[in-house]
Amino acid sequence: MNHLLLLLPLLIPLYAAILCLFFWRYVKVQQYIAVLAQAGLLVSTFLLLLEVNTNGIATTQIGNWPAPFGITLAADLFSCLMVLTGSIVGMAIHLFSIKGLDRGRQTFGYYPILLLLQLGIGGVCLTGDLFNMFVWFELLLICCFVLIALGGTKPQLEGAIKYVTINLLASGFLLTGIGLVYGITGTLNLAELGLMARAPMTHPSMVTLAGMFFLVAFGTKAAIFPLFFWLPASYHTPPIAISSFIAGLLTKVGMYAMIRLFTLVFIQDKGLMLPLFTVLAGLTMVIGVLGAASQNDFRKILSFHIVSQIGYMLMGLAISTPLALAGSIYFIMHNVLVKTNLFLISGVVAHRHGTYALKKLGSVYLQHPFLSLLFFISAFSLAGIPPFSGFWGKFMLAKAGFEADYFGLVLTSLAVSLLTIFSMTKIWNEVFWKRKPETDPLLEVMTEADLRVNRLLHLPVVFLVVFILFIGVYAEPTVALAQRAAEQLLNSEMYINAVLKR
């Protein structure tokens, strides 16, 4: 059963994408295929999580080649949680794009590419081979390039070129790092690498050198402090269905790879790595949130907040105790859901009012109290107000930080939370609360059909809010899962033994 369950998160999107290619001219059929595939993916990832939760780490060897030689797929709790969160978000995005994306873009291979992107996310999270991981990242890069450039308007192409240039550079660093690692240890299997990096004959400074290449590469893909400039430059350009998927998931996939590698392989030189991560985490949080405070566009504020939130995920890696890593894992899940949802809400508002600029928006609260409630829940989750999900992630991180004497970092993170509330309040004030500035009333005219579409667009937002409320209000199972995932990450022997079958 393991072999099938582990492959389903990859096979379902792949086969759905192939089917979509067969029905290239029939957008309606593609929509059905894509939504069905997402539902299947949701079920299969949930089953995988159950299986891994009860029976421990699941592995399969592609082509039946034994572990250090063939490509391994391995799912521990962390990867299961990632693919599950990814499929939840994917479902919401597919539902949103059916009505929320213009027809012209949908006809040019939008659904196959989106499914392939989902395949790439599953691949990165489930693979147990370093080079294979690189290949999946390339798949993500190509799909993202197509999605950002889809439609070919001028700002989109500009954003896409920035995105691709910097990320290609990062891929180059990644490849160099992989080459170095292969030169040092002679293997690319993650579990075998974990063994070799701990072996006495491996030179620790060489491993650290290779680790720096990976830090730069995944740092660029995850948008940590000095390497994040491509993100606010490109993420707001495509239509909202696309940018919310990319913004919600992709940086976190980079973060996943970073946590995986820096807990399994590059763990020798903690004296250098942990202070470095601490500084980077603090700076990422502060710079991101300050960038957001200076913006006046709904989507740009949210884009800068992605950067700021990446800092929290890095904070867990910097503290590197079980509780801190659990906080990171919980925070990643929470952030994927909330960030996507906030982007989708901005899309619903823009669908009704035709703009993302804070200056031109207003009195949404008066017209859509329900949407305002949904925004309120998501924004408070993002800021970390107690009953909602962000609070638990930040609480675990702060507690772990105090226990491990990282007072500076914890204080920074709390201050950044305050600034996050400031940003969210700004959006609330400008978009929802203030009186709408006088504009041409003709711009506001909507037909009955448009209004119906707008009501339908609420559906994916509600879908995501249900999950946000679930992991926030009833946090215990999720927190427990995150803690067990963190234990699995820190006891690398479990992963190594499961893959190498020792």
Added chain:
Amino acid sequence: MKTVILATAIRILIPIFLLFSVYTLFRGHNHPGGGFIGGLIGSIAFVFHTMTHGPHHTVDTFLKVNLYGYPRQPNQSRSLYLMRMMRVNVWRRRRQALHQDIRTHMVRIEPISIIATGLLLAASSGLPALLTQQPFMTAFWTDFYLPIIGRPGTPILFDIGVYLLVIGIVLKITFVMSEE
């Protein structure tokens, strides 16, 4: 760029390219070759044809399939009708086409569906293993040898898939580029 010399030469060369590509495809398991290279060699034929005759002519020559059909007789059963239709399309096509009742439908094969077929074959080559509770893409081989092909097995499906995929993609790129 239509020259008589190239046009004549390409007429002779196309079958050679295609034969050689298929040969490369099947010898790929144990020798240099395989689906990717075979596909590239095979697509050279189409690229040259497009260069000499233009994309529309290439589509007309290689990617249009005639399907023959006739309306169902009033008291003919559905299964018999389907079988007849299949026979019409397989057996003695040319001679059938001259019959007056039979109508011809032109079907154009899009490069995108060649790509999709290739992907489908390549992805499905791993599925038999899953059905027998083995890891994905575990190879199954038969016991007998066939001339040229060698020992048939599931990995050859993967290679054929890659072959179709490469041909489809090169065709798509060629058509798009030459129409501009």
